[in-house]
Amino acid sequence: MISSLLEQLKNRRLALGLKQSDMMLRVGVSRQQYQRLESKGNPRLDTLELLAKGLNSQLMLIPKEKLAAVRAVLEREAPDGEGAGAASPGEKKPQLSDDPWQGLLGDDS
Structure with a gap:
């Protein structure tokens, strides 16, 4: 499940035409931190919410x-x-x- 979520983050970033380094300006996460999160991270819920906001997205639980x-x-x-x-x-x-x-x-x- 985590890898699917991380893939979604990456796909959304790419769809917006953003580089990993762009996340610094959007959410205050360095390129290295974002790269680590996107590749193998296990982000906390508040971090996911911050990243979603920076990617013009919304977290949602769907039955x-x-x-x-x-x-x-x-x-x-x-x-x-x-x-x-x-x-x-x-x-x-x-x-x-x-x-x-x-x-x-x-x-x-």
């Missing part, structure tokens, strides 16, 4: 039974509109309000 729905929404909602759910001309693109998030945290409201 396993909702993971497929969350992934589907994220793939469908690509920022450039080219995600798996991009609408064809004249077709209504599904919205987040179409329900995949309902009940995510156990509240069915």
